[in-house]
Amino acid sequence: MSFSFLSSLAAVSAADWDALLPDNNPFLRYAFLRSLEESGSVGAESGWQPAHWVALEQGQLRAALPGYQKSHSWGEYVFDHSWADACYRANIPYYPKWLGAIPFSPVSGPRLLGDATSLTALLEALPEALARQGFSGAHINFTDPHSDALLAAQPGWLSRLGCQYHWHNPGYRDFQDFLDTLMSRKRKQIRKEREQVAANGISFHWLSGGELSEVQWDFVYTCYANTYAVRGQLPYLTRDFFSLLAERMPGAIQVVFAQRGTQPVAMAFSLIGDDTLYGRYWGCLAEFDRLHFETCFWQGMDYAIAHGLRHFDAGAQGEHKLVRGFEPTLTRSWHWLRHEGLRAAVGDFLQQEQAGVLAWAEEARDALPYRRGQA
Structure with a gap:
């Protein structure tokens, strides 16, 4: 099995890519991601350079993680600007970084595409590839439970919680x-x-x-x-x-x-x-x-x-959605940082932040408009 970063989805076929998808999430489809590339919505000029991390076996696509080389942190909706600022003050390079995400779309869903065995190999090979490419680290945003389980089994990955507001039918x-x-x-x-x-x-x-x-x-x-x-x-x-x-x-x-x-x-x-x-x-x-x-x-x-x-995801953030029946919904992202000092500092921060996020999600339920026992 070989691993590489693809600078465009044009390097693989739509059929091979879509065959890896576990469900009908529209943001992961070849048509969506390729349209972003062909339209110029992503690319070097935008600071979202395609760098899809894939595993191939005898030329056959076995696993994939859609991703981008980033020269900034805009359009991600998982905010790490303070980490980048701290690195700048300490003279630690933070950009370029590698981001596994759907551009401009804070939508949770599958991020690791393929069978578990191939994906484990894909993740194990990623740190060395990051070092070769000069990336400060990897960030995978808005994951689903399957991706969470695979990432939790890998050493060095830090988990971060967030909160959105979704409506359930x-x-x-x-x-x-x-x-x-x-x-x-x-x-x-x-x-x-x-x-x-x-x-x-x-x-x-x-x-x-x-x-x-x-x-x-x-x-x-x-x-x-x-x-x-x-x-x-x-x-x-x-x-x-x-x-x-x-x-x-x-x-x-x-x-x-x-x-x-x-x-x-x-x-x-x-x-x-x-x-x-x-x-x-x-x-x-x-x-x-x-x-x-x-x-x-x-x-x-x-x-x-x-x-x-059964589910309506109306976008990120927005506490005003609570009084309209949108319930607090936890989201998760994962972060692997090459610099050991930065990794330790971010790890400490995330532990404190997680406690705050969990407390807010519980407190936010008090603002829901449902009669007792309905939410």
Whole structure:
């Protein structure tokens, strides 16, 4: 078995890559990752240089870990800027580092792809490869339990906890069925929020990826880019990415448009897995009270209920989601650092941080709007 970093997924076939996937997670599919590369959304200029760590046996792909050479820490959603700053002050090189992650997507899921035996060999070979390439270490973000077990069995890896807020659908008949599980005051608040949007004459329409015209994709991208522009930032994704993705995996895409009359004013872009709706990008070109909550949260819940999806991941962070029924959900990342002093310092920090994260996740449940015994 041989191991190498691939500078592009073009080095392997879509069939061989997708054969390693354990489920229908859209972010791991060849079409998604290759579209990022071909559209220029990732590459040397963006600081996300593809470096997929793979195992080959007689030319056959046996295991893989999608990854990137990073020259910064932006777009990762597991924040290590303080580690990099400490290294800078101590004259310890922190960049380049190697990151096993889905670019710009804080979505938990499989990261180690392939059978357990091949993946164990892949992980065992990684530290030496990091040293050869001059990487300060490896970071694997938003892992699933299977990846956690494999990484926990390897020496030197540090585990880090995070917290997001996800909504769970136990099988609601409709949105009212969900409302009936809430405390009276919260139920009235949500109804009022939805009524405020309706009073502005705004309606909502869902389209799958294959149903959008290029003009509609232009609108989607304009809204997406505007979300960054209002914060003085450039968008991570290029316009071409959306067209490539719509061509290659249209059935995994759902976009909800908010319209006032015949004029679109906002959108939310989502991807769909086996039983999960992933709300990814939002943007508006006109401001209306409560429009963000309706477009990104309530419409997503409506869709998940109507289509029998049991899980709604509406994105990272956002304590404001708690009062809308999104429950605290622990996430995990893993970190292997070559510098022994840095590894020890980060290990101490992570132990303290973990206690805080666990305490917050427990405390956050008190803010949930469910009647006792419902959450």
